Amino acid sequence: MSTKAAAPSRREQILKEAARLFAERGFHGVGVDEIGAAVGISGPGLYRHFAGKDAMLAELLVGISERLLTGGRYRVAEADGDPAALLSSLIDGHVDFALDDRPLITLHDRELDRLREADRKLVRQLQRQYVELWVAAVRALHPQVPEAEVRVAVHAVFGLLNSTPHLGPLGREATESLLRRLAYGAFAALGE
Incomplete structure (x- = not known):
């Protein structure tokens, strides 16, 4: 049995980075492009995971x-x-x-x-x-x-x-x- 934690899913990565960015700059101070860039996908690519x-x-x-x-x-x-x-x-x-x-x-x-x-x-x-x-x-x-x-x-x-x-x-x-x-x-x- 492995003791390693499973790698976070793309969705979890997005949420983690969104939380960090929202906390740093406020909800309205962050765009989807910035969140996407933080996890290595395009901003519009976020819409495959979240409605917005x-x-x-x-x-x-x-x-x-x-x-x-x-x-x-x-x-x-x-x-x-x-x-x-x-x-x-x-x-x-x-x-x-x-x-x-x-x-x-x-x-x-x-x-x-x-x-x-x-x-x-x-x-x-x-x-x-x-x-x-x-x-x-x-x-x-x-x-x-x-x-x-x-x-x-x-x-x-x-x-x-x-x-x-x-x-x-x-x-x-x-x-x-x-x-x-x-x-x-x-x-x-x-x-x-």
Whole structure:
């Protein structure tokens, strides 16, 4: 059995470059020709994979929301009722996302309102479900803390973790360690 990851598909390559370019220059600051050039095809060749830039943006933002929720649900199942293990796993997964997918965080912050209403509602629905996984995990560890306070803490930790596009050059390992410690510290403070 090979341990090598499969090479990304052309579609995945296009999405990765579109996310990077949109994050760097804004959705309207990037043309299909530039995205195509970044992956070695003509701009019009992109239309074999996507209906247009709007479809790329929707797939990027809906896709990452689906991926986070699916990963969160998997972590819930894997924790097998252990709230400390679950919270640790949720933090680990979100830190990895925040470090590996920085362009998507920037894209979400800047371009979510450009999505069609149905796609924007879907993103918000998926995000709410993801938040609820975290709220349940934190409440299981801190049942004495009011739900509203837990919810605020979860959103605050997301803000902390999703600040990665704005972080300096600390290096991945050091940044990862620091983000984990800060997230754990924030939730530990709920029990004080």
